[in-house]
Amino acid sequence: MKFLCSSCGLRMDSLHFKQKGLMNPKLTSICDLCLQRGEIAENYANDPINTFAQSLLYTFVGKEGEIEESSFLVKTKQLRKRYEAFLQDYDGNELAQQQLPREEFNQAVIKSETGAIDYVPDPGRDFQYNLEHLGLQVDFQLNEVDFIDRERIRAKYHYRCQYCGRRGHSVDHKDPVSLSHNNDLNNLILSCSECNRIKSNMPFALFKELNDQIAPINKQLVKYENALGTLKEEFEHRRRNLAAQMHLKGVVNDPELNAMRKENKRLQDAIDSLQSDYDALRKTRENYFVTNWKITELKKKNDII
Ligand SMILES: [Zn+2]
Numbered sequence: 001m002k003f004l005c006s007s008c009g010l011r012m013d014s015l016h017f018k019q020k021g022l023m024n025p026k027l028t029s030i031c032d033l034c035l036q037r038g039e040i041a042e043n044y045a046n047d048p049i050n051t052f053a054q055s056l057l058y059t060f061v062g063k064e065g066e067i068e069e070s071s072f073l074v075k076t077k078q079l080r081k082r083y084e085a086f087l088q089d090y091d092g093n094e095l096a097q098q099q100l101p102r103e104e105f106n107q108a109v110i111k112s113e114t115g116a117i118d119y120v121p122d123p124g125r126d127f128q129y130n131l132e133h134l135g136l137q138v139d140f141q142l143n144e145v146d147f148i149d150r151e152r153i154r155a156k157y158h159y160r161c162q163y164c165g166r167r168g169h170s171v172d173h174k175d176p177v178s179l180s181h182n183n184d185l186n187n188l189i190l191s192c193s194e195c196n197r198i199k200s201n202m203p204f205a206l207f208k209e210l211n212d213q214i215a216p217i218n219k220q221l222v223k224y225e226n227a228l229g230t231l232k233e234e235f236e237h238r239r240r241n242l243a244a245q246m247h248l249k250g251v252v253n254d255p256e257l258n259a260m261r262k263e264n265k266r267l268q269d270a271i272d273s274l275q276s277d278y279d280a281l282r283k284t285r286e287n288y289f290v291t292n293w294k295i296t297e298l299k300k301k302n303d304i305i
């Protein structure tokens with residue numbers, strides 16, 4: 001879940017608002033970067049986080065009231081977008097997080113925001129380029145798998161995600177590379193970008209165990225993907241046909257053309273409706289992983305206490 005920081009105005013993952021290492025979890029009105037630069041959470045209001053905190057029985061650190069958008073530290077929306085994309089790259093990259101402590105990463109971002117470093121991360125560049133231009137080092141070679149090997153893996157698994165069964169082309173390590181550095185072919189597997197994204201944030205063994213329990217849902221996802229693929233192809237075919245007919249007749253308005261448009265609209269509605277069912281199921285599946293992971297973490301914590 002993403003929240004807006006009341007101080008800098010960046011929208012980022014909820015993890016940035018949670019204070020670590022406390023028995024009683026706290027959510028702050030401003031992000032960890034702003035805390036790190038010395039801003040005081042009590043001075044800011046943040047209704048959505050306050051509500052979220054209440055629903056989780058967490059303590060909220062901040063004022064009551066609405067976010068004041070006029071005084072964001074990062075002034076323009078365009079600039080905020082660039083930092084948001086960069087933060088997201090880091091949050092989703094296990095390799096970067098292992099080699100580069102969050103505080104150090106934050107410090108570089110803060111320096112860029114204040115102008116102490118004369119570079120703003122560019123979403124058009126890759127993550128490594130942006131890191132280097134902020135004076136940060138991460139060795140991504142650790143994760144390098146030969147291009148040929150990637151193609152071999154994709155062919156071996158027939159371009160199918162080995163977790164959910166949908167189309168996929170992300171070559172993944174079964175054992176996270178950070179632990180094993182194992183680039184052997186038998187440690188590589190194929191996944192779709194969605195499973196890859198969900199899995200990257202959680203322990204592999206847990207992901208696998210949870211995934212094995214929802215085989216019928218995964219089957220359903222494959223059906224949705226196939227049906228949508230077919231319908232979209234059909235729609236594209238009709239759309240081209242309509243354009244050709246329009247070209248032939250030399251007019252835009254014509255009873256026959258209008259009838260075709262009506263048909264196309266009906267198909268488009270059917271696609272939209274199917275797509276939204278599909279998206280809802282995907283969302284439910286993702287929540288299932290996230291919630292169960294959270295419960296596992298809570299259980300671990302209780303074990304310690
Ligand atoms: Zn902030």
Ligand SMILES: [Zn+2]
Nearest residue numbers: 161164192195
């Ligand atoms: Zn998948």
